[in-house]
Amino acid sequence: MADPYARVYFGDRFVDAAEANLGVATSAVLYGLSVYTVFPVHVDGDQRTAFRLADHFQRMIESCKIIGLDHFAREWDFDRFVEVARQLVAENAPTSDVFVRATVHVDASIPGTRVRGLHTTVSMFVYDAVPIVPQDGMRLKTSTWRRIPDDAIPSRAKVNGAYVNSVLAKQDAIDSGYDDCIFLDGSGHVCELSAANIFLVRNGTLITPDASCDILDGINRRTVLTLAEEDGIPIDQRTVDLTELYIADEVFVTGTSAGVAPVTEVDGRLVGDGVPGPIGDGLRKRHDAALRTDDLRGWVTRLV
Template identity: 80%
Template sequence: MANPHPQVYLGDRIVAAEAATVGVASSAVLYGLSVYTVFPVHVAGAARTAFRLDDHFRRLEESCKIIGIDRFAAEWDYARFSAAVVELIARNAPTEDVFVRATVHVVESIPGTRVRGCAIQVSMFVYDAVPIVPQDGMRLKSSPWRRIPDNAIPSRAKVNGAYVNSVLAKQDAIDSGYDDCVFLDGNGHVCELSAANIFLVRNGTLITPDVSCDILDGINRRTVLTLAAEDGIPVVERTVDLTELYIADEVFVTGTSAGAAPVLEVDGRTVADGRPGPISQALRKRHADALRTDVLHGWVTPLG
């Protein structure tokens, strides 16, 4: 668990965390009608950098467009967004790496089940960069709960209300003694974890479900695919069967809050020899370095 740092951005200003509230009659509360993104901020002394900040803003834009939250595009651009992030980080002055969660809330009161033209508020808060999954080896359980399909609630949009699906699946895994779940689609194909993308390695090839498999098109997922290609690792995006995880040479997951974490067991079956494999270890290091120092791809943005 992690608490928000004392200063929170809400609406158009910085307020104390306890004052950063959204109305109980708003669409955000009544229907879970908010979209969000989370990105890391690396702190090295007085220097602070955000990872792929423009891509995270674009994800907010795209999530709003998919759901029909039209006021965000009318009221916000990247310059305003990045300025708000800079101010928020400066006011909280973190001394260690943190995450920032930015959310677009639909705050219209009792509007019924509609979205276009409804009032919004943007919130951002800072919290300690504590991983949500073990970093030394995870145990996963395939979930009896199926991943919401794209034609029900689109996985490409990070919609707050859709995460009830993730809560059900992860809680089942935790109750069963595992660290996290593996979501399957209606046909039994692998999607992702409760809040992370999944990769496997077979015969030296990196394999991951493609973006038509009811997954989030994760920014860290894209990062790892780019780094793997640059390192000459063959990459395949395709449909993945659950049993492929059982016989994989390596399995690992990616996400802002997950990092690039190895998986050592799936459904009681040990992955290979039960230790992180060489490809996942190499990409884990490359990913960690990219979060902090990658100027080659333009992935790090100085925050003042």
């Protein structure tokens, strides 16, 4: 649990967190009709840097396009997005790493189940960068709830209302004594966790469900794939069977709020020797360094 910092961007201005409110009759409240992204900001003294900010902005654009929110792309460009993020972080003056959540809300009141032409409001707020999963080895349970398929609510769009699916699955895992869930698709193939992508390692090959497997094509997922390719690690993006996780040498997950975190147990079965493996650990270290370092990839945007 983490509370928003004191100052929030909402409705084209910066306000106190208590003033950033949506009406109870808006589509965002009635139908969960909002899309969002979360990006990390690394704080090192007076220096503040955001990770892959252009990709997070592009995901907002694409999520809006998929769902049919047509105001955001007309009213926002990347430069405006960066400037609001810069001012927001400056107003809150964090002294340690934080996450920034940016959301496009449909704030039209009682418009019915439609989306085109409806007014939207953008919000951004800052909160402490507390991981949502254990970082030293997590226990996962296959969910009885199936992942929403692309032809129902597309996973590649981060739609607020779709996360009811994740809540049901993760709460079931927690109630059963586990840290998080593993979603399967309608055919029983592995998708992802409640809010993180999943990888496994077998015989030195890094394996992960491909982007057509009802997953969020996560920005940190792409980051790890790039780093693995640079390290010469063989990569296989494809359909993954659940039983492959049972016999994997390593399993780990990725996500902005998850980091790169090892999995040590799946459905009561130890992963490998029950300790984090070398490939996942090496990619975690490389990922941590990438979050903090400006380099030729252009992944880091300086906010100060």
